[in-house]
Each structure stands twice: as C-alpha cells, then as structure tokens.
Amino acid sequence: MDNAIAWILLFPLIGSIACALLGMVNRKLCYPISVLSMVAATWASVETLFQAVASPTAEVSYIFGGWVLDLFPRGVGIEFRADLLGALIALVVVGVGLIVSMYAKLPVEKETPRKEALYYPLFLLQITGLAGIALTGDAFNLYVLIEVAALTGYGLIAIGSNRAAAATFNYLILGTIGASLYLLGVGYVYIKTGTLNMVGIQEVIATNGLHDSPTMQVAFVLIGLGILIKMAFFPFHAWLPNAYSSAPTTTSCLLAPLVTKVMIYVMIRMVLTVFGVEFSFESTLWSEFMPWLVVIAIVCAAVMALAQREIKKMLAYLIVAEVGYMVGGVWIYNYYGFIGSIFHIISDACMTLCLFLATGIILRACKTTHFDGLRGLFSKMPLTMIGFFVGGFSIIGLPPTCGFFSKWYLITGGMVAERWEYMVVLMFSTMIMVVLFFRLIERIHLAVSESGEDLGKGHGDLGLTKEQTTFEEAPLSMLIPLLLAASIVMIIGIYNQEVVDQIELFLAPFNLPKGTGH
C-alpha cells in the first residue's frame, strides 16, 4: 500500500471513533475493535519501515491534502515524514500498543468497570498521538500531537482510582507548562525562519546563517526546556512516579514504555533535524553542562528507586533514571552515544513494557505490588516471574538481552567523547539496578521475608502456605502478551545488528564525531 504511513495514524483513529460509537451499543465490542485496529496499524507500520528502507532517500513522505511543499522556505502543507528513525519509533509505539491492547481485556474490566466505551477510545487516541509524534515532519503539528497524547494521557490516568485524580492534576499542570514552553519556542522559530516544516527550518538556518541569532538561541532553550519537562528529566520528574503508580494497570503499561521515550525521540529530532548538529552542539553550551545534569539526574533517580518498597513506584523512578541515560547519550555528542540513545529508546520501551505487564499480573494475583506480597511467588507463577526476570536482566544490562547492547553503545560513547563522569554514572546506576532486581529476585525466588529472618524450617520449607505454593498462572490473555514482550527483549538483543544498521544509516549524513585518539 502506498500510503501506509498515513494508515498508521488512521487505523487507531478510526478504531477509537468506532469504539466510542459501537461501545455505546455494546461494551464488549471495544476490546476486539481496539486489538483489530492495532493489528492493522502494526502492519501499516511494518510496511512503512520496509518502504523507508527500500526507498533511495531512506524516507517516506506523505502530505495531507496534497499542498505544495516546493516553495522556499519549504513548508506550507502538513507533512508526515518517516525516515528510518521515525519509522522505527512508530513501529515501537504501535507494537507496544498492540501488545498492551491484547493484554487490556481483563484489567480494564476489573479496574474500570462499565467504562470500556470511555477507556478504549482514549487508549487508541493515545497511540494515535504518540505515533503521530514519531511521524510528523512539522514543528507545529508536533505540538498538536503532543497535546493529543497528553490530554488522552490525563484521561487514561484519572479514569482509575481517586488517588489517580490528584496525580493527574499534578501531571496536567507540569505537562501544560512543558507543552507551552515548547509552543513558545516554535513561535520564535517561526518568527525568525518563516516556516514550520522541520527540514524547512533546518534549510533556513543553514542558508541564512542563523546560528548566532539570539532569537533562535532563545527558541532552542524554550523548546529544550519544554521537552525536558515532558520527558520527566530530573528535576522535572515530579509528575511521573505518582501518575504512573496510581494509574490503572493498562494505562501504566502503555504510558510508561512510550511517553518518555517518544519525548526523547523528539529531542533527538530537534537536535539533529530541526536545529542541526552545528547549531545544537557548537552554537550552544548544552553539550558542556548537560552531561553533568545527567549525572545528577541518574544518581538521584537511582537512589530514589532504591528507597521504594513498591514495584510500580520503583519502576517509575527507574524510568526517570533511564531517561537520564538517553539524554546523556545525546548530549555527550558523539556517534556511539547517539546509536546508544536511539537503540535504548527501542530497548527501554520493550523492557519497561515487559516489567509493567508482569507487575500488572502481580497486582492481579497478590492484590498489592508491595515487596511483601512477592514472597515465594516463583512457585506460584513461574512463567510470569521469568518474564519479569528477563525485563530485569535487560534493565541491568546482561547479555544477550537488548539492554546490554544499548548500554554497550552508551558506555562506548562516553568513552569516545571522554565524558568519564557519564561512564562512571552508568556503572553506578548499573550496580543500583543489580541491587534493585536481585533484592526482588531474593523475595520471589528465595522467599526472603521483610525482616530478613528465615520463616521456614529450611531444607526447602520456606514457611509458605499451601495456597502460596500452588501453581496458579495468570490468565492467558495476560500471560501471552508478557511472554511476547519478554521474547522481544531477547530477540532485539540477539538481532541488535539489524536495528543498529538502520540507526547507522539514519545517522550517517550528520557527520557525528567518532573519536580519533587512543
């Protein structure tokens, strides 16, 4: 199909409208509609990726309404453009969306009873927004799509418990500030360049030599700050932990892997495509101080994750730390760092998904996600726990999970750029992750009690009740998506070369430094 790129957005959009309308007739129709539209969107996304790989310019473009783009400055129409990076990220978005939509049936029925007709349309719109962010070629449309994703996100979180409403309000305030800053920045860019098309802006900056223009500098700071708030970069992370831990299961499964990661994609897009490498790294001082902010961010987030006694909260702080990894990978300014950042977007989405899916199952089985509830859970639901462990190993960075390979490129990048502080902080946070996950593994596998004392008589007797040791796996509609996510974590790790090849092709024109000396 020629216009597969447009269908990536249209399938979930049509699906959400259908859900809203048919859901009023029969609530049970929502689930199959959402799965179907996600299957279709995933297919369109794979098709787009293949088209982008096959095309000589390595990109696919679609102009809504067919408006002209050839004038200078380019950018009268609404352009959707999938280069290799955009196509990859879009595939991640709809892929995660597909897995979560399969998983959604039971948790949605249980946690938001009788609200399916409200929930699924928001769910699908959220995916539309996120996929749109990955595909749009227009700085203003990007703002619109960020708001689409954000507004549906507020709804998806607040639809849950009463606590969620308070967390959503917090998120709403900070999210709006972030988006407004971004919009303000785009306004400045428009004043100076007269275009909103991403490539157009880049062309104007290059031809008119706007590198030292104060207006552009201000625009860069505003846009950067807005994005940092939206991606929950420490210290702007305050909205994230509460929002994700009090949201309904399905919501956190969808938002946690995608929202922060997509915003990192936006940052990379701004740095490389919109402002250009020369502007971002040589006309501004960001590459000087950002790695140090990243160090602070990772250390603080990792330590806060260590202080949590509840899986969802812990994972939320882990996400904040991982955001630090990727931001650092960009601002150490080098080829390997960029590969690491982009690959980490993909792998972090997969492993966070894996962990949140498993957490959802734990919540269903134990009624709590507090560490206490985990005692001896391995004998009850081994498959779920294996899925959880795979995600955990990937966060730690053990081969051959995908987390190892992204960490490898990030460390390599830090080394080539001689940003030792970044390398050391990666090591530090890796060790924290080891502690975090093996602490959980001790509880799950060795049945450690909170006090650390042995409750059983030893020799295999762990002081567990019969109910705790009886095999009782999660329902298949939840287990299969989890195992799917876990195997994707492994497969992306083993086949990392295929992904990295595409990232390298995307990065080739930007002439990023690869390092020279020893």
Place this chain on the structure above:
Amino acid sequence: MSCFWHHLTSQRGLGTKMSEAVVIDSVTPTVELLAPWVVEDIRPLIAFLVPWLGMIGIMWAGEKRPNLRETFTLVAAVIQSTVVLSMVPVILNGAIIECHVWQIFTHVPLLLRVDGPGILFACVASLLWIATTVYAIGYMRGLHEHAQTRFYSFFALSLSATMGVAFSANLLTIYIFYEMLSISTFPLVTHMQDKNARTGGRTYLGYLLFTSLCLLLPALSWCYVWLDGGKVTMDFLTDTGKIGFFTEPTQIILLVLFTFGFAKAGLMPFHSWLPGAMVAPTPVSALLHAVAVVKVGVFCVYRVYTDVFGPEVLAKMDGEDWMMLVACATILISSLIALSQDNLKRRLAFSTIGQLGYIVLGATLATEQGSGGAVLHIAMHACGKITLFFCAGAIFVATGKKYVSELRGLGRKMPITMGAFLIGALSVIGLPPLGGFISKWYLAMGALDRDAAWVVVVLLVSSLLNVFYLLPVAVTAFFRKDETDNEPIGIKEAPWACVVPLALTAVGCFVLFFLSDPLLRLAGIKD
C-alpha cells in the same frame, strides 16, 4: 549441514594469519601443514546445546520421576563428553575447529572456535560433569535435598555456559557466556534458601557482577572502539597483540581491568565470593567452584594474556610484573588463610584460591612453558581438587561432619574416601607420580625462562604451605583416635554413588601423570 556452515563462514574475511589457511570440510587430514588450518564444524555448538536439551528433559521429568530426571542429566553429560572428545584428534592434528553462530555485532561475530587450551578445558569440565552427576545422585538423595529438579537444570545450564567460554573465539563471545555462567550458578549457590545461602549469594553476585559490569565492560568497549579504527573483531587468533598500538599507560589500565574484571579467577582482593559460595551443596562446590566456574575465570585471564595481549606486547610492558606480584601474593596469603580454617570446605576453598593464583601466575609469565603450565594446571588441579571436595561431601553424607577437628579416626571407617583424599591432597601439593607435579614443574620452568627465580621460591614455599594445610586432614583421620566415639570400628562409607566417582577421580590423578603426553601437546608445550 556442513555446507550451510561453510556458506556462513565463507562470507567472513579471515584475518591476516589465516589468509593462507585451507578451509576443508573433512576431518583427519594426512598432510602436515605449517599454518593451523580451519575445519568448519557444528560440533562445538552441539556441545554447547546438549545441556539445554538435557535441561528440558530434566524439567519434563520433574520431581515425580527422579530416576528419569537423573538419566537425562547423565545422558546429557555423556553426550557432551563424547562430542568434546571426538574433537580431540582433530585438534591434536594441528587443526582448529570453527563454528560461526551469528553476527551479533558490527565486525564482531558470535564465533565458537576449538583450539588446544579450549578443548583441554572443555574435556576436563565435561568429563568431570559425568563424575559429578553420579556423585550428585548419591549426595542429593543421601541428604534428601529439596528442589533437585531446579538443581540439575541449572547445573546443566552452567555446563553449557562453561562450554561456551571454553570455545569462545573472541572477547565479546567470552563475555556473553561468562555472564550467563554468573546468572545460571546463582540458584545453585543459594540452593539451601536460608539466611546463610542468601548472604553467600549476595556476596557471590555482588563481586561477580560488580567486576564484570564495572571493570570488564569498559575494557571491552575500549578495545572495541579504539583498536584498528573500530574495525577490530577482538578475535583471539587474528587480533593478538593489536593492543600494542595503545600507549603504555592505556595498556596497563586495560591489563588491570581485564585481570581483575574476570573475578571468577579469584585473584585477591576480589576472592571473597568463593568461600561465600561454599554454602552450596557439595557437588556444586566440587564441579563449579573447583572446576567449571573458577577455571572459567582463570581461562579468561589466560586468553587475555596469551591471545589478546600476546607475549610480545607483555614483554615490553612494566605493568605485567605487578600482576605477577598480585598472583604470588594471592598464592601465599590464601594458603596462610587456609591454614587457619577448621571448616573443611572453606579450607579447600582458600586452597582453590591459591591454586588459581598459580594459573594466573603462569599466564602472567608469558613464556611458552609458563602459559602451557597454566593450561595444564587447569586440568591437574581440577582432578585433584574435585577429589578433595567429593571426599568432604562424602564425609558429610556419611557422618554429618564438616570440621577438620571432627575427623579423628575417620580413616578406619571410611578408608576409600580418606585414601582418595590423601591422593588428591598429594596431587594438589604436587608430588610425583601424580598429575599436579607436571603442571607445577612447567610453571617453575616457565619462571626460570623469564629469569624470575623468586617465582620458583614462591612456588616452593606455597607447596610447603599446601602440605601444612592438606596433610593434617588425612593425618587426623588416619592416625588420631576419637576418644568420644564408642561405636565399634567398622566400615561406614557414603553411598556407592558418592564413593565410586571420588575413587575414579583419585585414580585420574595418577592417569594424568602417566598419560600426560596429549595434554602437553594440547597445552602447546610439545609439538
């Protein structure tokens, strides 16, 4: 099938040394060639995968069919050993077996390659796995241990990872299998699932993951990026000595990171995990913490010294002497600590740390006889030390005794076990006609080749210390009477499944001495 592998590997450029190599499909060539020639073969991969299949069988049989489950383990061990042994003639003919698995990284494939030291290590590990399996059946059933399915499953997985390390052809491959081994042994170390096991497990993973993630990984990516303009494959055969392009301080930093990064080698100060891991059941201590895991550590260090740095680079470096000092210090200090240990398994653990120091020392010597002696010591020490651990476990199964001071008069009750203990101890001490003598001899020769006579003194002193901490165990058992014991004197051995393996490995110590010729050829000492 062979065509398929041939096709895979033929796309990959062989390095400079290999450019004239002849690629042939058939085995046992008749003409002697000067350069090592490469045989494409899937057998290394089979040796790696057999334990996985065994594991599936073990899990399928489960706790309800213990006999079937143990049969699966035994069959997997026997098949693995057969596959490994079938490769020995090819290697002895001077060929190298390669198996290209997957292009996992830009320029760096997941490549398995079988050469002399690798096959020697693989033979030792897989043959001793058979013995340990039989022993484990006696031990685990004798003590009515829980979760035996998990035990045998992860045991198989560990052996798979060990094969992976033994057959790795480059640094990345070795790293992947090294980490796999760390994780797959964790459930074995924490098998008892009580407080001690937890502490042991924490120490174990803490040390191993800290060193591998924080020391090894930076060193690896350093080599990956900088060597040869980022095009280096980190291959052990074709890229040896390329590290010489680095400046001297960089080389020293890398050497330190690599040596301590492989903490499984038990080099001080990263040795504490090994005594901590003794909380595991004895078969684990015997095979993994005297043979497979620790030898994986020293094997990796050996690879780094001989096949990444290479003798020429090391000869020009100053830092290497310091590593020699560290190894010597480890040998002496751990022997002294072993003297003070009353718990038999802990005493053996510290003895292992000392003996691992020998192997690292041999690698740091960077002479032909020195590194050959190191490879030999992997085999010789394995056979001796596994006997000692088997004995310690047999004593525990038969009498429940763990401490050296409790062993009085045990020689009369368990003559076979204590006799085997004596043989194993003498082999570890290094007396002829036992295997341990040969490797120590070549280590000493290697030191003399380098004009490092003081190393020979260290070796002698440490052998003396070995005598002091190992022989009293046998002496107590044979010559001191237990006054408190009122039972009539009679033979009370452990179950036959425990006794037979330890008797066999004790005999193995003699066999290794008399049939050492192929070992010397595999270790590269003799042509």
